[in-house]
Amino acid sequence: MTLPIDKKKISIVCFSGDFDKMVAAFTIATGAAATNREVTIFFTFWGLNALKKNKGRVATGKSILAKTFNFLMGGLNNLPLSRLNFFGASSKLMTMMMKKHNVATLPELVEAAHALGVRIVACEMAMRILEVEKSDMIEEVEDVVGVATFLNDSEDAHIIFI
């Protein structure tokens, strides 16, 4: 009898809210999930913007500062390019170039990640700072966790920081 082999695990810390880095995170996540790995993405700080239910600019939060930050950062549709952002125009242009070359766009990668069962968790501490509630985020957010839980869950995983 052969013992079942445990699935390989990958945990991605998605810290950056940059468009191109988010594409990298979701490319690794979907590629890993499609090749039979168990994948968790832990979204923290700027990365949380990708999880907001409202993908545009909304003044989420209670305090003026949190509202201002959340409004200025926006959601998945407002992620800036890490270089040559040109006031937000570049991510739109990059999406056009991706479509032209049959490369999956960021929304397509996000959808694929959900379909493949990539586990999405959000950082409790960053949510508290930015006054983002679980109800402000997409329903695919499985859990709100702290670093200890994340590390426990990732004990036998490769951890990638993006």
Next chain:
Amino acid sequence: MKHFLDITRETCPMTFVKVKLQLAKMNDGEQLEVLLNKGEPLDNVPRSCEEQGYEVLSNEPTDNDKHLILIKK
């Protein structure tokens, strides 16, 4: 029942993703024929299917420099 998937216009990672999602929809014992390009898809799609316990029944080059693989779920 035999299903067909053309991933020659897809790029990484959607090549694997589409195969994986299609296989997930199928019943055990059903077959999936995949048309793919040489290089990364040909090197990795059959291998990752085998790693997941699926059987690659055939892997044949086509006339137009692509490959046709047959996978059994």
